[in-house]
Amino acid sequence: MENYVFEIDHLNVWIENKHILKDICNLKIPKNTIFAIMGPSGSGKSTFLKLLNRLLELKKNVKIEGEIKFYGQDIFKIDPIRLRRRVGIVFQQPNPFYHMSIFDNVAYALKANGLIKNKADLINAVTEALIRANLYDEVKDRLNKPASVLSGGQQQRLVIARALALKPEVLLLDEPTSQIDVVGARKIEELLISLKEQITIILVSHTPQQAARISDYVALFYDGRLVEWGQSENIFTYPKNELTEKYVAGRI
Numbered sequence: 001m002e003n004y005v006f007e008i009d010h011l012n013v014w015i016e017n018k019h020i021l022k023d024i025c026n027l028k029i030p031k032n033t034i035f036a037i038m039g040p041s042g043s044g045k046s047t048f049l050k051l052l053n054r055l056l057e058l059k060k061n062v063k064i065e066g067e068i069k070f071y072g073q074d075i076f077k078i079d080p081i082r083l084r085r086r087v088g089i090v091f092q093q094p095n096p097f098y099h100m101s102i103f104d105n106v107a108y109a110l111k112a113n114g115l116i117k118n119k120a121d122l123i124n125a126v127t128e129a130l131i132r133a134n135l136y137d138e139v140k141d142r143l144n145k146p147a148s149v150l151s152g153g154q155q156q157r158l159v160i161a162r163a164l165a166l167k168p169e170v171l172l173l174d175e176p177t178s179q180i181d182v183v184g185a186r187k188i189e190e191l192l193i194s195l196k197e198q199i200t201i202i203l204v205s206h207t208p209q210q211a212a213r214i215s216d217y218v219a220l221f222y223d224g225r226l227v228e229w230g231q232s233e234n235i236f237t238y239p240k241n242e243l244t245e246k247y248v249a250g251r252i
Helices: 045-051 080-086 102-112 119-132 152-164 182-195 208-214 234-238 240-246
Strands: 003-017 018-024 027-030 034-038 062-070 087-090 170-173 201-202 217-222 225-231
Touching: 018 045, 027 201, 027 217, 027 240, 034 045, 034 208, 045 170, 045 201, 045 225, 062 102, 062 182, 080 087, 087 152, 102 152, 119 152, 152 182, 182 201, 182 208, 208 240, 217 234, 217 240, 225 234, 225 240, 234 240
Parallel strands: 018 225, 034 201, 034 217, 087 170, 170 201
Antiparallel strands: 003 018, 003 027, 003 062, 217 225
């Protein structure tokens, strides 16, 4: 059990009476891996991701049935604020606080969660988060500049740094490279590979090629259902399901 961060069984989700996720069973996400979730648009990938730190419950008219365990504990019995500190999330569109400085973007998360006692600790924590996000060397001379001066890829790494500042055990990423250029995307992929030694990464990917490049495990969602999941090498080389074979070959 301790080797699995999340265990999901008999999961169903309805939003506005529309059945979004349909009986997701026997899905287990191993610790300290990159677990990619792929599938066509509308297959329920983002909905599934937001379930894992209970963000989905902030929407109206959501009905959830089934089991999600986080390190063996029912997530619906965990305080959602505490859960979200342990399970951070980064969205598709980079969303830094543009009016704030680069430094204050990261500092905000620390201050809002009451994690810092003095200025020296704040400086150290912000620096550490930027280093972990592979951004510090690029911004160390302009930390007081607004976040808007950064490129799209740098803004996304800044948002990742903001999430990492809280020292989460899991980082959820919803298509984090789909809105940025190829060079910026590659830097984020390299960052994620380096981070998995410290945290578990669950990544909704917009292409099977990206999932094949960086993930250890992968799952295919299609029309709200889990088609199959397993080690990436096996899924991409010897898929068991015809839908998976078509999707990884680019025929869906």
